[in-house]
Structures are given as structure tokens and as C-alpha cells.
Amino acid sequence: MALSNRLLLQPAEQRLAGLPLPCAVQLPGGQRIGAAKPRLQLVVRDMRALMHLAQGAIGRLAEDYVEGRLEIEGRLRDLMLAAPALLGTDPTREPAALVPRLLQRMQRAVWERTHHSRAKDAAQIQHHYDVSDAFYALWLDPRRVYSCAYFASPSMSLAQAQEAKLEHICNKLMLKPGERFIDIGAGWGGLLLWAAEHYGVDATGITLSRNQHAYVNRLIEQKGLQGRVRILLQDYRDVDESQPYDKVASVGMCEHVGRPNLPLYFAKIRRLLKPGGLVMNHGITAGGTDNPQLAGGMGDFIEKYIFPGGQLVHVSVMLDTMARGGLEPLDAECLRPHYAQTLWHWLDALEAREAEARRVLGDNAEKVLRAYRLYLAGSAMGFEQGWISLFQILGARPNGQVEMRPGVSTRLRATQSEYPFNRAYMYAQDRTEAMQDAPRARQQRDTETI
Structure with a gap:
């Protein structure tokens, strides 16, 4: 040797x-x-x-x-x-020595300047999401919701937990029939279609994935939702602002935006929102306050094989940038352990159908399967360790109305949005009960005086 x-x-x-x-x-x-x-x-x-x-x-x-x-x-x-x-070390910490720390920051600055043009963002999204629709269908839930589920009960199946997550988001946003709703980064349409079918909103989704765009259009047609639901193949920066939306959702999108573009991103959301409207930003955040990616080569692995162009920031940065963009943060909920459990479900499903995945992926199957199995398992570990996290941040575009409107006595003064400044409406009943009786809960809420 x-x-x-x-x-x-x-x-x-x-x-x-x-x-x-x-x-x-x-x-x-x-x-x-x-x-x-x-x-x-x-x-x-x-x-x-x-x-x-x-x-x-x-x-x-x-x-x-x-x-x-x-x-x-x-x-x-x-x-x-x-x-x-x-x-053997905490991967969320920057190097202690000055020279390696400065070098890392310089490398990050160069990376940030070169990785988020419109063309690069489109190519990076397509690199990940257009691997194969059939591949993702093997291990996601039937609605193909590719984001953190909400295990209101630990015994929930993945499909139940994903529906609970969709309901949780719609409930937090207080969606009502006829409202204009946009889902930025709509994926395979899980939230978009749930909001339209269960809450009666006029729903718009945007994506940069050609596969997802085609898939959701087929679902819209199959469900007879033309005219009330649409999916656009479009960059978030190009969304029409001439008719503001009542509610905005962004699920698993901000990770792709890039830290330098976060101010632009939240400013865009503010312009898309009507005064008093609500936004739900659901996204992965960094576990450390300063690290641009995980050390030990983990961030480099994800950049190379899974999510090119992805970048995480700490929730404190997310909240600060959101506020500087003119949005008032109202509620932040950490779902970190929920994402770990989601990822283990995905890994178990992929491993159970590995033979089918090989057939679907064809010539490149071995490398893709190895990369995704490690990505799913490693990400689950990262969430369990607290190296990465997941936050739902509810915000509003304040409408500037401090005085109460005549005849309104059920809201606090100066709320400046629909948010009632208490969480009772979010957790009014057990989630499994709410899932079974969501129509009654919505009818009750819709008849409330606002």
C-alpha cells in the first residue's frame, strides 16, 4: 500500500x-x-x-x-x-479562521452574481423538476405535493399529511369564494387545485417547469375548472400586476430565488397583493445565521446533483427582508420535524419502487437513484439535526386603515388586514376533524362579519 x-x-x-x-x-x-x-x-x-x-x-x-x-x-x-x-463539526458555522472565512464569502458573492438570471433560473428549475414526471409520481403522494407535509397526527399517512398541509395553508390565508389567489411556484398543482375546489377561489399558478405546466393544464381540463383556474409558464418577476390578488401563496419557491433577489421577490409579492391582503411564504431556511450552505461538501453535493442555484437563508433574514419589502410579518410557524418525517416517507416510497424507477429513468437510472436516495435521507437527517429548517410565514400588505369601519365590532382596531391577530381561527378544531368537515368550517367563517 x-x-x-x-x-x-x-x-x-x-x-x-x-x-x-x-x-x-x-x-x-x-x-x-x-x-x-x-x-x-x-x-x-x-x-x-x-x-x-x-x-x-x-x-x-x-x-x-x-x-x-x-x-x-x-x-x-x-x-x-x-x-x-x-x-465531527457543526456544518452551519462559518470557518473560524479569518482567511478561509473571507475566501468563502468571496466565493459566495461571485456565485450569487452569476446564478440567478431569468435564463439560469429557468434552466435550473427544469434541471430538477423535469427529470421525469413519472419518476416523481412513484414516491410523492397522489397529488404530487413536493414540499413539507403537516403531520397533525404522527400516525397520518403521507397523503393525509399533505392534504392537511394544503388545508392548513388555505385556512391561514382565510381564503373565500371568489377571491383572486395566486400560487407562485405551483408545482404539480396540489395547492392551486385544492384552493379552487375546496375554497372557490379564482386561482392562478405560475411555474418554470414545462412538464408541470403541461400536467396541471391537463388536470384543469379534466376537472372542468377552465376559466376559474389557470397555470402560466412564467417567471415570478414577470407576473402581471395590473389586477392585484387578494391572497398569495409561495410554497417551496423562495429557496430558488437566491439571497440577492429576496428583496426583489418580496417587493414583487407586495405589488401583487391588494392592500389588506395576506401572503403565505412556506420555505426551507438555514439552520445557522451566517452560513450560505452546509459545510462538509453537503451544499456542493445538492448544488451539483439536485438543486442547482438553490440557496437558503436564516428565518431572521427572511423576516427582515419581508419587512423591508413592505410586508408585515404576522405569524411564523416552524415545521422542521414535519419535513424530516416527510422526507423519510419519500425515501421509503422510492426504495419500495426502485425497480419501477429504474425503468422510468432509463440509461441514467443508477446515478439519479443514488443521488436522490442520498438527497432524501441526508435532508431528513439535516432537518432532524436542525442544520436546516422550514417556516411558514404569514404576512400582510397593511392597508393603512387605523380607524374601525362603521358597524364592525368583531375585530380589533388597527388590524390593517384580514388577519384577526389571534391564532384561534387556525386551530379552532382538531385537524383530522377539520379535514372531514372542512366545508362546514368554511361556511361558518364566510358568514362572519369582517
Whole structure:
């Protein structure tokens, strides 16, 4: 064995010894290090993978697996139990040393300037969402809701939790029949169609994915919703502002906007909203206050294989930028553990239908499957560890009306929006009960004096 390889063995063995479950590594020549009876074994095909193991660079190890330089023998759940100890550091913190910190910030500034033109955003969205509709259909719920579910009861199925999430958002927005509603980044139309069918709104969705655009148009036609529901293949920056909307939703969209464009994004939402209207921004946020992406190569892995152009900010940055854009933050709810559970559901579904996924993906199946299995499992771990989070932020465009309108006695003075400044309407009844009796709840709310 070459000297350079021998020098990697000791730190690699030390990493293995510090893991919370028995793990082993098999080297290209057949030599094994680590536990004699491992629950998890890494088979090194290329010595670069051993170097990454010795460094604790788990994102680089993920890339080694996708590219075939490393094999994983064992359950991904066990790998994710070992990963935080393997990393050995907090991936949400910037480097302590001044030079690496400044270099990282310079790299981030260059990246931010070059990754969010209209053309690049469209290409990046299509790279991810247009992999294959049939592929996503294998492991998402029947409505293809590709965002954090809401497990009002831990025993809910994924499909039930996704419907609970759609209802939770519509309920928070206080949607009413006839209101103009827009879903920015509408995906496969789950929220768009739920709001139209269950709340009677006039609904518009926008997407940059050609596959999603075609799919939702087919659903609109099948459900006979033409004229009241539409999906536009359009950049959010180009949405017509001449007829403001009563309510705006943005689910899983702000992660794609990029930090430099967040002020533009929230300013655009403000212009799209009627005075007094409400917006729900549901998005992934960074767990750390300063890190532009996760360390240990994890952010680089997601950029390369999953979400090119994605960027997270801390919820404090999201709230600050929202407020500077003229929107009043009203309510923030953290759903971090809900996303971890959602991701484990997705991984279980994908692994259960792996043979079908291979047929759907064709020639590139092996690499895509390896990347997505690690992405789903690694993201679930990231949410469990608090390295990343998920917030629903409800906001309003204040209408400037401080005095009460004549005859209105059920609202506080100076609310300046529909929001009643208490959460009672959001949690008026058990969610499973609300799901069964949503029409009655809406009828009650719609007859309220506002």
C-alpha cells in the first residue's frame, strides 16, 4: 500500500471508532478496517473516498457514492445515524479562521452574481423538476405535493399529511369564494387545485417547469375548472400586476430565488397583493445565521446533483427582508420535524419502487437513484439535526386603515388586514376533524362579519 494511503488509514479508523454504531470500511485490495460485525460497511473503489472519509467530508463521500467510487452496504437510515459523528463539526458555522472565512464569502458573492438570471433560473428549475414526471409520481403522494407535509397526527399517512398541509395553508390565508389567489411556484398543482375546489377561489399558478405546466393544464381540463383556474409558464418577476390578488401563496419557491433577489421577490409579492391582503411564504431556511450552505461538501453535493442555484437563508433574514419589502410579518410557524418525517416517507416510497424507477429513468437510472436516495435521507437527517429548517410565514400588505369601519365590532382596531391577530381561527378544531368537515368550517367563517 502506498505511503499516502497508509497515512489515511489512521484518521479513517479514528473516525470509525467514534461512530454511534458498528461500521467498517473495505479497501480496494480487500483489507478491512473498523468493526468486525458492522451494521454498515463502506466499500472503497477509489482511494479518494478513503481520503474524504478521513476528512469527515460527508458531502464528498456522497459524490463518491453517486459516481461509483464508493459502495454502501447497509441501510441509509444507519448511515444517517453515523453521519453527524463522521462529520465531527457543526456544518452551519462559518470557518473560524479569518482567511478561509473571507475566501468563502468571496466565493459566495461571485456565485450569487452569476446564478440567478431569468435564463439560469429557468434552466435550473427544469434541471430538477423535469427529470421525469413519472419518476416523481412513484414516491410523492397522489397529488404530487413536493414540499413539507403537516403531520397533525404522527400516525397520518403521507397523503393525509399533505392534504392537511394544503388545508392548513388555505385556512391561514382565510381564503373565500371568489377571491383572486395566486400560487407562485405551483408545482404539480396540489395547492392551486385544492384552493379552487375546496375554497372557490379564482386561482392562478405560475411555474418554470414545462412538464408541470403541461400536467396541471391537463388536470384543469379534466376537472372542468377552465376559466376559474389557470397555470402560466412564467417567471415570478414577470407576473402581471395590473389586477392585484387578494391572497398569495409561495410554497417551496423562495429557496430558488437566491439571497440577492429576496428583496426583489418580496417587493414583487407586495405589488401583487391588494392592500389588506395576506401572503403565505412556506420555505426551507438555514439552520445557522451566517452560513450560505452546509459545510462538509453537503451544499456542493445538492448544488451539483439536485438543486442547482438553490440557496437558503436564516428565518431572521427572511423576516427582515419581508419587512423591508413592505410586508408585515404576522405569524411564523416552524415545521422542521414535519419535513424530516416527510422526507423519510419519500425515501421509503422510492426504495419500495426502485425497480419501477429504474425503468422510468432509463440509461441514467443508477446515478439519479443514488443521488436522490442520498438527497432524501441526508435532508431528513439535516432537518432532524436542525442544520436546516422550514417556516411558514404569514404576512400582510397593511392597508393603512387605523380607524374601525362603521358597524364592525368583531375585530380589533388597527388590524390593517384580514388577519384577526389571534391564532384561534387556525386551530379552532382538531385537524383530522377539520379535514372531514372542512366545508362546514368554511361556511361558518364566510358568514362572519369582517
